[in-house]
Amino acid sequence: MSHKIVFLDRETLDANVRKPNFPHDYVEHAQTAPDQIVERLKGATICITNKVPLREATLKQLPDLKLIAVAATGTDVIDKAYTSANGIVVSNIRNYAFNTLPEHVFALLFALRRNLVNYYNSVRQGRWGYANQFCYFDYPIYDIAGSTLGIVGYGALGKEIEKRAVALGMKVLINDVMDVPNKVDIPTILREADVVTLNLPLTPETKNMIGAKEFASMKKTACIINTARGGIIDEQALADALRNGVIAGAGMDVLTVEPPKNGNILLDPTIPNLIITPHVAWASKEAMQVLADQLVDNIDAYVAGSPRNVVTG
Numbered sequence: 304m305s306h307k308i309v310f311l312d313r314e315t316l317d318a319n320v321r322k323p324n325f326p327h328d329y330v331e332h333a334q335t336a337p338d339q340i341v342e343r344l345k346g347a348t349i350c351i352t353n354k355v356p357l358r359e360a361t362l363k364q365l366p367d368l369k370l371i372a373v374a375a376t377g378t379d380v381i382d383k384a385y386t387s388a389n390g391i392v393v394s395n396i397r398n399y400a401f402n403t404l405p406e407h408v409f410a411l412l413f414a415l416r417r418n419l420v421n422y423y424n425s426v427r428q429g430r431w432g433y434a435n436q437f438c439y440f441d442y443p444i445y446d447i448a449g450s451t452l453g454i455v456g457y458g459a460l461g462k463e464i465e466k467r468a469v470a471l472g473m474k475v476l477i478n479d480v481m482d483v484p485n486k487v488d489i490p491t492i493l494r495e496a497d498v499v500t501l502n503l504p505l506t507p508e509t510k511n512m513i514g515a516k517e518f519a520s521m522k523k524t525a526c527i528i529n530t531a532r533g534g535i536i537d538e539q540a541l542a543d544a545l546r547n548g549v550i551a552g553a554g555m556d557v558l559t560v561e562p563p564k565n566g567n568i569l570l571d572p573t574i575p576n577l578i579i580t581p582h583v584a585w586a587s588k589e590a591m592q593v594l595a596d597q598l599v600d601n602i603d604a605y606v607a608g609s610p611r612n613v614v615t616g
Contacts (some may be wrong), residue, residue, distance in 0.1 A: 309347040311355040318591040320598065323599055325606045340357070346367055347371065351372045352374065383616035405466075406587075412500075416450070443498070452465075456501060498527070501530070512535055526553060526554065533555075534596060551557050
């Protein structure tokens with residue numbers, strides 16, 4: 304059997320995608336709008352998507368589709384109840400961001416704890432030139448060593464973050480939905496941590512799990528980092544907490560709507576001590592190539608009759 308493979312949003316992956324090991328036709332599109340999905344997937348047996356959504360109304364029109372290979376870990380763009388009920392296999396990417404995402408977390412952590420952005424901007428604006436001494440202390444700087452990191456979500460990435468934190472001399476508090484050794488409840492993490500990092504999926508249970516009440520329970524000198532999914536943090540509550548000095552800072556690699564074509568409350572440049580990056584924590588060159596290789600491995604495995612990294616509803 305010859306397969307037709309269609310990659311709907313090739314532009315989202317800056318890596319070499321090798322050819323699968325079976326007869327196939329391959330078509331890729333840099334990006335795909337919602338009204339283009341059905342036409343482009345007509346006759347396709349294998350769809351590759353990163354962020355192009357495949358919902359029931361769309362999938363019903365694609366009777367030939369057998370495999371959806373998601374070029375990411377998160378599969379919230381797929382209607383998994385429909386795929387499970389109709390024999391469409393969904394595979395995803397796992398354990399590929401083991402260096403890039405933890406490193407991004409610590410890039411944000413260092414920048415926030417040492418107030419790098421504020422000092423950088425103040426120097427560019429000429430502040431150093433009229434200082435009375437050789438340096439100035441407009442923004443507080445806190446050591447990483449000896450501080451407490453709260454990790455909410457203790458999967459593969461959470462564990463890699465912990466390794467780096469311990470190497471830096473940090474105390475670590477962990478929480479996970481699973482029972483893990485030395486698990487601490489979230490209220491305790493929020494109360495005691497100097498930095499909180501979120502590393503868990505967006506689900507009905509985690510949506511807006513960090514809001515005004517949670518920020519109020521944190522130290523005023525604490526920071527929060529979200530490299531997981533937009534929507535886990537209540538964005539309005541975060542903006543208010545930063546403006547009112549409830550917490551000291553935040554690093555966000557994700558927003559509720561991406562890209563934020565219609566704006567986002569957190570993009571207001573007057574919000575203090577907020578660093579936002581455009582969902583690139585996962586995107587080192589090395590990690591993207593690991594992802595691309597695993598993506599094709601998933602497709603090869605499915606066609607060989609041994610599906611791997613299968614995600615069910």
